[in-house]
Amino acid sequence: MTKRVALVTGAGGTLGSAFCAVLARAGFSVAANDINPEAAERCAQGLRDQGHDARAWPVDISDRAAVDEMVSAIEQETGPLTVLVNNAGLPGPFSLIVDIEDTAWDATLRVHLYGSFYLIRAAARCMIPRKWGRIINIASVAGMLGTVGSAEYGAAKAGLMNLTMTAAKELAPYGVTANAIAPGMVATHVNRELQEQGSRFISTAVDGTPDGKLADPSEIADLLGFLCSEAGGHINGVTIPIDGASTLEMATDGYMRRALAKRSSFMKEAGDAVSS
Template structure:
């Protein structure tokens, strides 16, 4: 039996990459999965593949930056699955390269819309469902860049820092109601988003492999296993924390 048998999880951005890995690990632990993903085709494929773990899955094409789409998707998932126990706010985009003076309005607004406002919309929707039932676990995917700055990443670091504060605020508000809220701060992970940045020359991958004390990149499944733990009863007294998973990158001055 899995530690999450009978639970229902929403994972945003679960069509590919980190979200896909997280959703798979939750499914492997027994949770049914609602795949929220802006790309409808990717959502459908992910839901079909995840269902092979023997759990119920369903795809909900959703743009997390649009409040009505979020509210509708959460309501539909709670109705279709009959409950909602876990929400993982993972959807994100990557903007690497321009220094602050060269950041465009469009890049700034899109990054904030997806990675800050989108997380807020999903937390709000989750809270409205979980508060009446007096239970639930919310895991927000932040980043080490939420507290460890990096040149050329203004539009990424800022919303990831906001996610950490939103996690803390909600954890204090909702702990008396049986709802736990945690953040995870991954370091350098091998994802399609990372590979795309490397391919276009925005990131020197070998530099990071040499710099990370573990001398490798992390894997989405490793973050997924941490999500499973934080969503399980084994973590029943853990809330309001930021849990770093970065191969010790931020433990050294160059991190």
């Protein structure tokens, strides 16, 4: 296989750009997807400036028809799709279950779960005949344990991890692997800024992580690069946490429960009945 293409969704973010960089260095042509055209192009241009082959694909992955069209166009215009990284997401409003709006629930599942499904299905149809492929789904420790204040996000990530296992079972006979990576709190640009501003949420997360630090994007990208390599070919159907053992503590839950209860109109009306 002379030319291999890696499609990375959410390429304009901190993690997405790190994933694109590690795959480009491994010799893949990168299809940088982001719903924001400027972010997608910025990522692709940065790779081209370093001598890599990259192209921006500004597509909304929650749109099934648009996903199918994008994958078909990548195959025709760039080369065989051999790696898919489902990384795209959107920030949640942070609400207790009693306060979650239907629009927030629907939007989160459409991007994190529906979009990933659309992409896995389209990619698998390309990979099966070639008998080689790598699918990496970016999950979260929230999908493993639940998380106070982000029920829609945790539910979507839990579904994504289950989808990963099913994809692994179905695609393994054709040389295609499907794995998930579940980061804890990551040192994204936004989280670094919050940390510098003294965010109590970030400091609580750090305090609740035994190694006392946020995950560096390069640590997650390096694992992803290995899973996409020939050497990672017998790792299949697993979710690998990169969280500094924070899943043993989940210290942010108590803080978020108290903070969101103060903002919740439902909790204010319920008063003493739920104060305990």
